[in-house]
Amino acid sequence: MLDLVQLRSFLALEQMGSFTLAAEKLGLGQSTISQHIQRLEVSLGRRLVARDTHRVALTADGEALLGHARAMLAIDSQVQALFTETKLRGRLRLGVSEDFVATRLTAVLEDFVRAHPSVDLELTVALSGVLYLQQDNGEIDLVLAKRRLGDTLGRLIYREPLIWLARDPDAVASRSTLPLIAFPPPSITRSVAIEALDRAQLPWRVVCTCGSLSGLTAAARAGMGILVQPRSMAPAGLKEMPPGRLPVLEDVEFVLVPRKGADPRLVSALSDEIFAKVGSLQGVV
Template identity: 45%
Template sequence: MLNPIWLRTFVTVATCHSFTEAGRQLGLTQSSVSEHIRRLEQTIGRRLFVRDTHSLSITPDGEAMLAHASVILHAIDRAQAQFRAPRLKGRVRLGSSDDVALGPLPTVLTAFRNAHPDVELEINIGMTGELYELLDAGTIDLMVGKRRVGDKRGAVLFTSRLEWLAPTGTVVDLTQPLPLVLVAEPSVTRAVVLDALAQTDFRWQMVCTSSSHAGCVAAARGGLGITVRSQYLAARGLAPPVNASSLPTLPDVEFIALAAKRLSRPAQTLLQLLHDSDLRGSWIGE
């Protein structure tokens, strides 16, 4: 068993290249430092340091152990910090665009709930423009949504290119107006797509408008037309058309988080978790 006390002593010795200095930093005698290293080496059956009266160098096995020990000690420190801290209590009012809610948001909420089970979550789903209004009115504490690249409001979580989606295997008839399935106004995606089309010679026809991305996905699955989503927000049963390279190129959008000026500790904690999480992870939306 790798005793964390021995590991901490080992990392300190490896960092400062001295048994004496390691003892000073840890408040241990030099003999105690030597005993920790000896017992760690005995446990793993490998030499970690080569040392004599004039020099100290780490072995290849020591380099490998240093990488593992750093990870182990970091995990221990994080666990201790979590359970020493007072349990968070209260409520967080979170606003989310529905495409994010159908995608990476559940993973973040699960992590938050597991770490802070006493915090109540209230989730509002809406268009980014609507979420801005709720935030300004004090109805929600923080929000996640998207904006055009270059807009200023909010802190960027990640950037993603928009892509065309249709039932798998679809070949779009380019001799006909593009059959569009888009979210109703006010929608960042709708505005970006229509602006992009306006700069091309493509003809288009709005065949279906929905109040949500989930509705657009359902309509596209039903073969009504082609819809648009972020490349990180793929949907079951939909894929880029076979001739997607012949369709207009769509721009990037930025997914953002934005919070009220004054946040409770639970809201601050969730906001930090959103910033720390990789929302571009592997998952499939509905």
């Protein structure tokens, strides 16, 4: 029979991508996580994790185990919740900015859903400005989105720089009019980019507009122009513009904004999970 403690360490390692971060997530020593993985591999007679000096990745057998491990821990959580009087119930309407969804939302939701199986999540993905408008209309209970420097809305999670990205940065920067790929208004990254170009008196035009980050990324990978994103959320296949070619962009801040009147227990539970998970990911590539 598989050990649930070992499976929990296995899932934490897959989520965090390193033994150090998995240990921090579970509040265990790094050697303990390593022992759990080794014992799990011995019990199954298969190698589950490929290790090198740069990263930790699952083997094919590890990938095959992943879904079953999640299911077993989900059942364990459901049984625990069934006999716990303080379990959370209800519906929480969560609004998340497009770029955060593409990079980090899975890791946040996985542990929350496992710990609170009786909570129903209604997820809305949109631009930060749109999410705030929907929240003002009472349609969203908790917003996880960006704000500009100097704004006081919400509770700060972290701050990071915006960068210029393109398939071939030098070729794009050499054009007489900078081709800009951007979200439609109201978009914080769009506003920051345009204001920076106007201050530098650089000519520009928007060559592609899309409300989906995957659409913008496809346009940038096709060489249509330049895209602005938080550095840690830079899509694969794009390169950062070398310093000095374009104006430096201001940082953005990611925040949590609860709606007045939302269930404070549900908001607090998900907020705590977001702070724990996102905080542990800062500085990790």
